[in-house]
Amino acid sequence: MNSPAGIPDKPSLDGIESSLVAQWETEGVYRFDRSATRDQVFAIDTPPPTVSGSLHIGHVFSYTHTDTVARFQRMRGKTVFYPIGWDDNGLATERRVQNFTGVRCDPSLPYDDGFSAPFHGDVPKDHRATPVSRPNFVELCREITHLDEQAFEELFRRLGLSVDWSLLYTTIGDRARRVSQRAFLRNLARGEAYQQDAPTLYDIDERTAVAQAEMEDRDVPGAYHQLAFHRVDGQGDLVIDTTRPELLASCVAMVAHPDDPRFQPLFGTTVRTPLFGVEVPVLAHHLAEPEKGTGIAMICTFGDITDVTWWRELNLPSRALIGFDGRFAAEAPEWITTDAGREAYAHIAGLAPKQAQKKVVELLQASGEMLGDARPISHPVKFYERGTRPLEIVATRQWYIRNGGRDNDLRDALVERGNELTWHPSYMQHRYDNWVGGLNGDWLISRQRYFGVPIPVWYGVDTDGNPDYATVLVPREDQLPIDPSTDVPEGYTADQRNVPGGFIGDPDVMDTWATSSLTPQIAGDWGDSNELFDRVFPMDVRPQGHDIIRTWLFATMVRSHHEHGTPPWRNAALSGWILDPDRKKMSKSKGNTVTPMHLLEQYGTDAVRYWSASGRPGVDTAFDEGQMKIGRKLALKLLNVSKFVLGFGEPSADATISASIDRAMLGRLAGVVDDATSAFEGFDYARALERTEGFFWWFCDDYVELVKARAYGTQDEAGAQSARAALRLALSAVTRAFAPFLPFVTDEVWRWWQPGSVHAAAWPTADELGTGISASESAAAIEPVSEVLAQVRRAKTEAKVSQRAAIDTLVVHAPDAARTAVEAALADLRDAGSIASVTFVTGEQIVCEVTLAPVADTPAS
RNA sequence: GGGCGUGUAGCUCAGUUGGUUAGAGCACUGCCUUCACACGGCAGGAGUCGGGGGUUCGAGUCCCUUCACGCCCA
Numbered sequence: 021m022n023s024p025a026g027i028p029d030k031p032s033l034d035g036i037e038s039s040l041v042a043q044w045e046t047e048g049v050y051r052f053d054r055s056a057t058r059d060q061v062f063a064i065d066t067p068p069p070t071v072s073g074s075l076h077i078g079h080v081f082s083y084t085h086t087d088t089v090a091r092f093q094r095m096r097g098k099t100v101f102y103p104i105g106w107d108d109n110g111l112a113t114e115r116r117v118q119n120f121t122g123v124r125c126d127p128s129l130p131y132d133d134g135f136s137a138p139f140h141g142d143v144p145k146d147h148r149a150t151p152v153s154r155p156n157f158v159e160l161c162r163e164i165t166h167l168d169e170q171a172f173e174e175l176f177r178r179l180g181l182s183v184d185w186s187l188l189y190t191t192i193g194d195r196a197r198r199v200s201q202r203a204f205l206r207n208l209a210r211g212e213a214y215q216q217d218a219p220t221l222y223d224i225d226e227r228t229a230v231a232q233a234e235m236e237d238r239d240v241p242g243a244y245h246q247l248a249f250h251r252v253d254g255q256g257d258l259v260i261d262t263t264r265p266e267l268l269a270s271c272v273a274m275v276a277h278p279d280d281p282r283f284q285p286l287f288g289t290t291v292r293t294p295l296f297g298v299e300v301p302v303l304a305h306h307l308a309e310p311e312k313g314t315g316i317a318m319i320c321t322f323g324d325i326t327d328v329t330w331w332r333e334l335n336l337p338s339r340a341l342i343g344f345d346g347r348f349a350a351e352a353p354e355w356i357t358t359d360a361g362r363e364a365y366a367h368i369a370g371l372a373p374k375q376a377q378k379k380v381v382e383l384l385q386a387s388g389e390m391l392g393d394a395r396p397i398s399h400p401v402k403f404y405e406r407g408t409r410p411l412e413i414v415a416t417r418q419w420y421i422r423n424g425g426r427d428n429d430l431r432d433a434l435v436e437r438g439n440e441l442t443w444h445p446s447y448m449q450h451r452y453d454n455w456v457g458g459l460n461g462d463w464l465i466s467r468q469r470y471f472g473v474p475i476p477v478w479y480g481v482d483t484d485g486n487p488d489y490a491t492v493l494v495p496r497e498d499q500l501p502i503d504p505s506t507d508v509p510e511g512y513t514a515d516q517r518n519v520p521g522g523f524i525g526d527p528d529v530m531d532t533w534a535t536s537s538l539t540p541q542i543a544g545d546w547g548d549s550n551e552l553f554d555r556v557f558p559m560d561v562r563p564q565g566h567d568i569i570r571t572w573l574f575a576t577m578v579r580s581h582h583e584h585g586t587p588p589w590r591n592a593a594l595s596g597w598i599l600d601p602d603r604k605k606m607s608k609s610k611g612n613t614v615t616p617m618h619l620l621e622q623y624g625t626d627a628v629r630y631w632s633a634s635g636r637p638g639v640d641t642a643f644d645e646g647q648m649k650i651g652r653k654l655a656l657k658l659l660n661v662s663k664f665v666l667g668f669g670e671p672s673a674d675a676t677i678s679a680s681i682d683r684a685m686l687g688r689l690a691g692v693v694d695d696a697t698s699a700f701e702g703f704d705y706a707r708a709l710e711r712t713e714g715f716f717w718w719f720c721d722d723y724v725e726l727v728k729a730r731a732y733g734t735q736d737e738a739g740a741q742s743a744r745a746a747l748r749l750a751l752s753a754v755t756r757a758f759a760p761f762l763p764f765v766t767d768e769v770w771r772w773w774q775p776g777s778v779h780a781a782a783w784p785t786a787d788e789l790g791t792g793i794s795a796s797e798s799a800a801a802i803e804p805v806s807e808v809l810a811q812v813r814r815a816k817t818e819a820k821v822s823q824r825a826a827i828d829t830l831v832v833h834a835p836d837a838a839r840t841a842v843e844a845a846l847a848d849l850r851d852a853g854s855i856a857s858v859t860f861v862t863g864e865q866i867v868c869e870v871t872l873a874p875v876a877d878t879p880a881s
Numbered sequence: 882g883g884g885c886g887u888g889u890a891g892c893u894c895a896g897u898u899g900g901u902u903a904g905a906g907c908a909c910u911g912c913c914u915u916c917a918c919a920c921g922g923c924a925g926g927a928g929u930c931g932g933g934g935g936u937u938c939g940a941g942u943c944c945c946u947u948c949a950c951g952c953c954c955a
Contacts, residue, residue: 031917237955400955450885451953458883458954570953597952605952634894639886640951644893646907649920656920664917710895714905721922728917810924817924822913 026772027666031659033624033652036764041177049777050182053099056555062098063559064090065540065589066183067572068105068191071168072112075175076613077643078606082595084632086563087181088705089593091760093560094182095783101556103187103543105196106172108165109472110532111226111406117161117471124149125157125470127527132156154470154505161471162192175617180625180763182779189542191535192471197501199542200535201476203579204465205494208477212422212582213465215489219321219328219338220464222414223404224346228468229418230404230411231531232425232461233571240401240410243394244313245381249274249291252299258291259391261313263399265384266377267320269296269348269356269365272336276316278304283316293318294389295380296361303334322413324402325460342412347372373412417489419466419475419528423578425459437577437587444593444703445638448566455570463578465534472529476502478509485520493523498548537575540588557584561591561703566638569594593703596640606643614643626762627651633761636706654713655765658758661720662769665747668731675741677791679730680844682746684801685723687793689715689750690786696757697783705760712757719750722806729851739847753784804838805845807866812853815870826873827855833863 044050053060064086069079094100118124121137131153137160138150152160169190176183189195207213220229245265248257258274271293276283286302293300300318307326308317319330321338330336341349352365364383368376384390401410424431435456443449466475480491493509495502504525508514516522535542544553558580564572573592580588597605600612619628623645630651635641677683692715696708724747729735731743752774759766759778770778791798812830816823830853832842839860842849846858856873 033920445886447885454884454954567952599951636894639894642893644907646893650906652920656918660918660921662917667917707895707897710905717905720918724917725922813923814925817912820912822915823923824913824915 027663031663031769033626033655033659033765033768036768037178037180037620037625040764040767041180044182044777044779045185047777047780049779050094050100050102050184052101052184052187054552054555056099058555060097060099061101061555061560062090062093063101063544063556063561064103065543065559065562065576066102066104067564068107068189068536068539069172070110070112071106071108071165071172072116074168074615075172076598076606077616077619078598078613079175080179080616080628081598081632081635081641082563082565083176083179083181084629085595085635085637085705086561086593087179087183087629087763088633088708088760089561089563089700089703090182091763091779092700092705092708092783094779095756095759095781097782100182101187101543101559102183103189104176104181104183104185105189105191105539105543106165106169107191107532107536108161108169109192109529109535111228111467111469113161113165114157114469114471115406117157117164118149119143120164121160122147122149123152123157123160125154126151127154127470129153129156157470165190165192178617178620178625180629182763187543191532191542192473194501195545196535196538196542197473199538199546200473200530201495201500201502202497202547203538203541203583204530204534205476205497205500207421207582208492208494210582213419214422215417215419215492217415217417219331219340219413220416220418221325221402221404221411222344222416223407223409224342224344224412225407225409226404226469227344229416229464229466230407231464231533232459233463233533233574234405235402235411236405237400238403239398241396242399242401243396245384245394246314246391247294247318247384248389248391249293249300249318251286252290252292258286258302258316259314260316260318262318263397264320264323264373264377265390266348266368266373266380267323267341268293268318268380269298269353269368270320270322270339270341271296271298271300271318272321272331272339273300273319273334274302274316275305275308275319275330275334276302277308277310278306280308280310280315295364295383295387296356297358298355298361303330305330305334321415324413328413338415340413340415342373342414344414344416346409346412348376373410418464419530420462421465421534421578421582423459423463423574424456425461425463431456431459434574434577434581437581440587441589442591444591448569448592448594448638451566451569452574455574463575465531466526466528467531468527469529472532473501473535474503474505475526475528475530476500476504477526478504478512478523479526481518481520481522481524483520485518487524533571533575536572537579539576540580541583557588558586559589561593562589563593563595566594566596591703594638596635596638599640599642605640619645619648623648623652624655624764626655626764629761629763630654630709633705633709637704651762654716655762657720658716658755658762658765659769661724662751662755662772664724664728665751666773668744668747671741671745671748675745676738677742677746677749679727679739679742679746679848680801680841681723681726681805681848682742683791683793684798685719685750686746686789687791687795687798688802689719689753690789690791690793691795691798693753693757693784693789694786697785700760708757709761712754712761716754716758718806719754722809723750726805726809726845726848726852730848734851735847749789753789756781756784800837801841801844804834804841804866805849807838808832808842808849808868809852811866811868812849812855812870815868816872819872821872824854827853827870828857828873829869829871830855830858831861831869832858833861833865833867833869835864835866836862838866 090100090102122139122143135156242263244261287304290299352362367379424434438452478493480488482488512523544556546553606613627648631647692711695711699707727743730739733740755766767778
């Protein structure tokens with residue numbers, strides 16, 4: 021058969037990606053229409069990937085899921101707002117820059133405009149980080165992230181994501197800084213943002229405060245130490261168990277459960293701490309656990325979060341000793357008044373907690389105030405999720421945004437906002453509810469870091485030269501973005517910086533989540549003119565990983581609730597993770613990640629997308645190259661069957677689809693299209709793919725085999741026209757139904773015979789297939805025919821002859837209804853099976869007796 | 882300790898409100914060089930649906946209980 025013009029003789033998948041990617045860009049297939057009204061728009065709040073290294077196969081997986089939905093909605097006629105951003109600010113980037121270039125930021129240094137980084141990768145192990153100014157450090161961060169961003173873009177384009185690249189943003193870019201600072205100032209004006217001097221979880225290595233969402237418990241070895249406190253009434257000792265004896269100098273009280281009869285008589289009395297001799301009260305609080313240790317504990321400021329609660333609720337003094345450097349204060353504090361106590365403190369002054377513990381234990385053992393030996397245990401301790409040493413609690417001034425952690429009304433309102441979302445899958449909402457319900461403080465957003473969005477305020481400086489944090493100077497919104505370390509507040513001049521009566525800039529930046537919680541506002545260009553924003557907000561869907569519900573999803577909800585009084589989206593679509601073959605989560609730290617580029621090259625993009633799209637929403641999925649092989653097979657099959665079907669040529673203008681089996685095939689396809697459509701509407705791309713794929717293989721294996729002879733013209737003209745028209749109609753619909761999953765091969769074959777891109781074509785509907793045949797009628801017409809065909813094939817396989825081998829007689833035992841269906845397709849069956857004659861016998865089930873034609877002995881005949 | 886999820890063939894997974902004999906692909910085995918496709922086609926074997934109990938005419942599906950694994954939180 022000669023291929024018509026436009027159809028290659030040897031269709032191939034090789035190289036189709038690069039030419040189509042370029043074509044899509046030129047044709048603007050995925051360009052957002054800024055004149056569309058909100059009801060015509062489908063808006064996606066795409067996750068901006070963290071730019072700190074390389075993309076791995078997990079990115080391919082989840083971004084493909086969203087892309088299939090975007091393509092579906094576009095084909096349904098929506099104008100799809102599908103932006104992309106790079107999350108490039110934050111600690112992850114700072115670390116990468118430090119490790120890659122061998123520098124560290126020292127904000128006290130002046131800018132050096134001739135500076136260049138000592139290394140670009142391969143920093144020697146013995147290199148001591150070169151200190152650089154903050155502006156130089158930020159420049160390096162921008163340089164390195166820019167390189168990474170180019171690599172990300174290349175991969176995402178190669179992956180065929182139908183994002184509108186003209187909507188690209190970065191979380192450190194001007195637009196993001198402007199939006200982030202504007203939102204903060206609005207929070208501040210409404211009282212949702214506030215500063216507070218309070219105990220804060222603090223990473224002493226990174227030297228920054230850490231939010232509740234960023235910490236995690238890790239089981240670490242520790243030990244119980246039994247310490248004797250001395251009753252002031254001289255009636256003996258009170259013995260406690262503690263894992264942190266080094267904090268003894270920070271002890272402010274003892275605490276036991278109010279119902280505990282062992283300690284009830286002691287409430288209201290005082291004891292003296294061992295070693296330091298500080299007099300502290302014995303108090304009652306319900307959080308004290310009678311079963312834990314000796315049933316009574318010491319409260320230190322601050323050993324853990326419970327200490328903070330006790331400190332607050334029992335109105336205790338603050339006796340913090342560990343500073344920002346993670347070391348004990350150099351001078352003995354004023355509350356230690358005895359000479360012996362001050363002498364003891366001198367031993368731990370300036371030490372880190374671990375060394376201090378060792379020293380305190382030695383001293384206690386020497387004084388006899390520690391009973392017995394330390395008893396090793398394993399217990400959970402709070403860590404910054406990126407940190408290596410336990411968090412300390414340090415009293416500092418920080419900025420917070422109210423998130424319901426200290427306000428039940430707000431908490432309830434945020435839970436209610438969660439109810440306004442449709443969650444996919446629905447059980448993911450529990451994680452949100454649990455997280456919101458379990459909050460125990462507001463959201464700490466200030467970070468003592470460098471590569472981030474500056475907190476856009478200054479403070480007055482009093483006549484003594486001390487910052488007056490109560491006098492907050494703010495910029496106007498039209499001045500944003502600003503950097504308070506270089507910009508000057510209105511009414512001041514630059515030479516008034518840091519001088520009495522002048523001003524001082526806030527040195528901190530915002531937590532990266534404080535900016536990424538505004539992705540809908542950043543992507544939608546929220547601001548003075550909301551021409552774009554009003555067309556896209558609230559967005560239709562937030563796709564994201566289930567592990568960041570407590571951070572990204574929740575934070576975005578908080579900002580939108582405060583600013584807009586609405587959820588930021590209608591749907592939340594949570595994707596699962598990629599697991600390695602041992603069912604462990606793929607992550608960089610485990611070293612089991614797989615990079616995607618070679619897979620895209622080896623199997624083709626469509627094949628990798630096929631594997632991705634077969635991972636069901638929210639379900640963790642094993643990395644499986646086998647699925648990619650199947651995806652490649654599928655793409656090849658579509659290529660080949662398209663060539664075959666189109667090779668029959670166009671049916672005549674008056675062709676009618678009259679053959680029963682043709683109409684039944686289209687009826688089955690109509691049901692599949694309906695199913696795929698409703699699956700997609702519920703974000704279940706995997707089901708849409710599965711249904712379409714199931715139809716497609718049946719179509720190729722059975723239907724095409726059955727009708728190909730008729731389509732060639734072996735029967736009458738009407739039959740040929742019917743087959744050709746039905747084949748083309750089905751091919752068109754199937755190509756479009758596969759388009760969201762296999763964007764390359766579908767567009768390749770579509771362009772052989774249709775104008776424009778398949779991605780600009782309409783999503784198939786049951787109506788256009790025009791049969792009006794129900795699913796059960798289709799099945800009744802098809803299944804007996806498929807069954808007979810299968811039995812004929814089996815007979816040939818068992819006889820070890822070719823499927824082309826001729827059959828003399830076929831006797832079909834079948835119930836009447838099945839017989840009617842088989843007779844309707846009898847000519848096709850005889851062609852497909854090379855069957856000379858067929859007779860029917862009434863029977864319960866379909867059973868075929870096959871008599872093969874004798875095979876000639878001589879090979880030459 | 883609380884919450885959520887998962888457990889179906891050697892592997893990866895479908896199985897919608899309970900309804901014939903539990904499905905698909907991979908892998909494996911056999912056959913077919915066939916005129917769209919050998920980067921192919923046709924066919925085959927293979928499962929006590931994690932265990933136990935219950936509801937029901939009927940349970941992979943609903944209820945209870947238990948085990949294993951994973952995740953989130955404390």
